[in-house]
Amino acid sequence: MDSSQAPLISNSRHDDDAPYDAAADERASRAAAGKASNEQPGLFVLILTFAAGISGLLFGYDTGVISATLVSIGKALSDRDLTSMDKSIITSSTSLFALLISPFSSHIADRLGRKRVILYADVLFIVGAALQAVSSTVPLMVAGRCIIGAAVGAASFVVPLYIAEVAPSSYRGRLVTINVLFITLGQMAAYVIGWALSTYASQETGWRWMVGLGALPAALQGALVALMPETPRWLVKAGRSDDARRVVQKVNGVQGRFDGTAEAIIKEIEMEVREEEEMRLLQDRHASGPWKGLGVWHELLSVGKHRRALAIACLLQGLQQLCGFNSLMYFSATIFSIMGFESPTLTSLIVAITNFVFTLVALVLIDRIGRRRILLYSIPFMALGLLLAAAGFSHLSLEPSPAARNDDEATPSKTEVEHETRPAVVVLVSIMVYVASYALGLGNVPWMQSELFPLSVRSAGSGVATATNWAANFAVGLTFLPLMDALSPSWTFVLYAVVCAVGYGLVWRIYPETAGLSLEEATALLDHGWGVR
Numbered sequence: 001m002d003s004s005q006a007p008l009i010s011n012s013r014h015d016d017d018a019p020y021d022a023a024a025d026e027r028a029s030r031a032a033a034g035k036a037s038n039e040q041p042g043l044f045v046l047i048l049t050f051a052a053g054i055s056g057l058l059f060g061y062d063t064g065v066i067s068a069t070l071v072s073i074g075k076a077l078s079d080r081d082l083t084s085m086d087k088s089i090i091t092s093s094t095s096l097f098a099l100l101i102s103p104f105s106s107h108i109a110d111r112l113g114r115k116r117v118i119l120y121a122d123v124l125f126i127v128g129a130a131l132q133a134v135s136s137t138v139p140l141m142v143a144g145r146c147i148i149g150a151a152v153g154a155a156s157f158v159v160p161l162y163i164a165e166v167a168p169s170s171y172r173g174r175l176v177t178i179n180v181l182f183i184t185l186g187q188m189a190a191y192v193i194g195w196a197l198s199t200y201a202s203q204e205t206g207w208r209w210m211v212g213l214g215a216l217p218a219a220l221q222g223a224l225v226a227l228m229p230e231t232p233r234w235l236v237k238a239g240r241s242d243d244a245r246r247v248v249q250k251v252n253g254v255q256g257r258f259d260g261t262a263e264a265i266i267k268e269i270e271m272e273v274r275e276e277e278e279m280r281l282l283q284d285r286h287a288s289g290p291w292k293g294l295g296v297w298h299e300l301l302s303v304g305k306h307r308r309a310l311a312i313a314c315l316l317q318g319l320q321q322l323c324g325f326n327s328l329m330y331f332s333a334t335i336f337s338i339m340g341f342e343s344p345t346l347t348s349l350i351v352a353i354t355n356f357v358f359t360l361v362a363l364v365l366i367d368r369i370g371r372r373r374i375l376l377y378s379i380p381f382m383a384l385g386l387l388l389a390a391a392g393f394s395h396l397s398l399e400p401s402p403a404a405r406n407d408d409e410a411t412p413s414k415t416e417v418e419h420e421t422r423p424a425v426v427v428l429v430s431i432m433v434y435v436a437s438y439a440l441g442l443g444n445v446p447w448m449q450s451e452l453f454p455l456s457v458r459s460a461g462s463g464v465a466t467a468t469n470w471a472a473n474f475a476v477g478l479t480f481l482p483l484m485d486a487l488s489p490s491w492t493f494v495l496y497a498v499v500c501a502v503g504y505g506l507v508w509r510i511y512p513e514t515a516g517l518s519l520e521e522a523t524a525l526l527d528h529g530w531g532v533r
C-alpha cells in the first residue's frame with residue numbers, strides 16, 4: 001500500500017478487524033450524521049452563531065458607516081473639502097484590502113484555526129476604528145480604512161466557514177442567509193448611528209464617533225472568542241479527534257456521555273478529511289509541469305464541470321457588485337445631499353432598512369422559490385428601478401456634475417428644491433424598488449456558491465469567487481463618483497441597468513436551479529453542460 005492509499009486518520013473501531021464493508025459503513029455513518037442534523041439547533045449552536053455573527057455585523061457596520069462619514073467630515077481631514085478622488089480612495093481602499101487579505105486568511109485558518117482568524121480580525125477592527133477616529137489627514141484615514149478592509153476580508157471568509165463547520169449540516173444553507181442578515185443589520189445600525197450623530201453631535205466629533213464605535217462590538221467578540229470552541233472539522237484535521245468529539249457532544253447536548261449520533265458525526269468528519277487528503281494527493285500525482293503542487297487549481301480549471309461551476313459562481317459574485325448596489329451603500333448620503341434632501345443621512349437610512357427587511361423576506365422565500373427563479377424574478381425589477389432613477393435624475397438640475405462639487409455648493413436653493421420635489425421622490429422610490437429586488441436575489445444567492453463545487457475543489461472555487469466579489473466591489477467603489485462626473489448620474493444608473501440586463505441573460509443561460517437538491521445532486525447538474533432545463 002503506498003502512502004496515498006493508507007488511511008490518514010485511523011478508524012478505531014475497524015482498524016484491527018479483517019475485511020469490513022467500508023462503503024456500507026460509510027453510508028450508515030453518513031445517514032446517522034444526516035439524521036442527527038435534522039434536529040433543531042440547540043442553544044449552544046445558536047450562541048456560537050451569534051458570537052461569530054458579530055463579525056458579519058462589523059463587516060456591515062464598517063462598510064455602511066462610510067456613507068454618513070463622507071458627508072460629515074467637512075474640512076476635518078487635511079484642512080480642505082474632500083475631492084471625488086479622496087472619497088473614492090477612502091471608500092475603495094477597504095475593498096482592495098479585503099481582496100488582498102482573503103487568500104492569506106484561508107491559509108491562517110487552515111494552519112492556526114478558525115478562531116485565531118476571528119480574533120486577529122477583531123484586533124484589526126479595533127486598531128482600524130481607533131486610527132480612523134483620531135486621523136487628521138486623508139492618508140491617515142485611508143490607512144485606517146485599509147486596516148478595516150483587512151479585517152472585513154478575513155471576517156467575510158472565516159465566519160461562514162466557522163458557522164458551517166460547527167452547525168448541524170441541515171442548517172448550513174439557511175445560516176448563509178443569516179450571515180447576510182447580520183451584514184445588513186450592521187449596515188442598518190451604521191446608518192442609524194450615522195444619522196443620529198450627524199444630526200445631534202458636533203460637526204467636529206460626530207464622524208469620529210461614527211467610525212470609532214466599530215471598536216466596541218469587536219472588543220466584545222474578542223472577549224467571547226476565548227469561550228468559543230475551535231470547529232470539530234479543524235480539530236480532526238489537526239489530529240485532535242478527542243477534542244472534536246467533546247465539541248460535537250456539546251453541540252448535540254450530550255456532553256460527557258457516549259452518544260451514537262456524536263460518534264457518527266465524528267466518523268463522518270474523519271472520512272471527509274481523509275477523502276479530501278486522498279484527493280489532494282491524487283491531484284498532485286496527476287498534475288505535471290507547472291501544475292505540480294498546485295493540483296487543486298489544475299483540477300478546478302481543467303475539469304469541465306468544475307470550470308462551469310467556477311464560471312457560474314464568479315458570474316454571480318461579479319454581478320452582485322457590478323450591478324452597482326454598493327455605490328448606494330457607500331454614497332447614498334452623498335447622492336441625497338446633492339439632490340437637496342434636508343437630512344441626507346436620514347433619507348439614506350431608507351436604503352439600509354429596505355436592504356435589511358428584504359433580506360429577511362429572502363430568508364423565508366429562498367428555499368421555496370429557488371435560487372435561479374428568485375434571480376430571474378428580481379433582476380428585471382432592479383433594472384426597472386435603475387432606469388426610473390435615471391429618468392428622475394434627468395429632471396433634476398444637477399449641473400455642473402454633482403460629484404465634482406463639494407456638498408455645501410451642491411445643496412440647491414429652497415425654490416429649486418420645491419421645484420424638483422417630484423423627480424427627487426421618483427428617484428427615492430425607484431432606488432427603494434432597486435434595493436428591495438437586490439436584497440431578495442443578488443444580495444444573497446451568490447453566497448450559496450459552495451453548493452456548486454464538489455468537495456475536492458470547494459474551498460479553492462469558493463475562494464476565487466469571493467475574490468471576484470471583492471475585486472468588483474473595489475472597482476465599483478473607485479469608479480462610481482468619477483463615472484457620475486464623466487457620464488452624469490442618469491447615464492451611470494443606465495450603465496448599471498445594462499449590467500443587470502446582461503447579467504439576466506447570462507443567469508438565464510447558465511445558472512441551473514439548485515434549491516432542494518443535495519450537494520451531490522447540485523454538483524452533478526454540471527456534469528455534461530450547464531444543467532439548465
Ligand SMILES: O[C@H]1[C@H](O)[C@@H](O)[C@H](O)[C@@H](O)[C@H]1O
Pocket residue numbers: 063180183184187320326329355442443444473
Ligand atoms: O451580501 C452582501 C449584502 O448584500 C450587503 O448589503 C452588501 O453590501 C454586500 O456587498 C453583499 O456582499
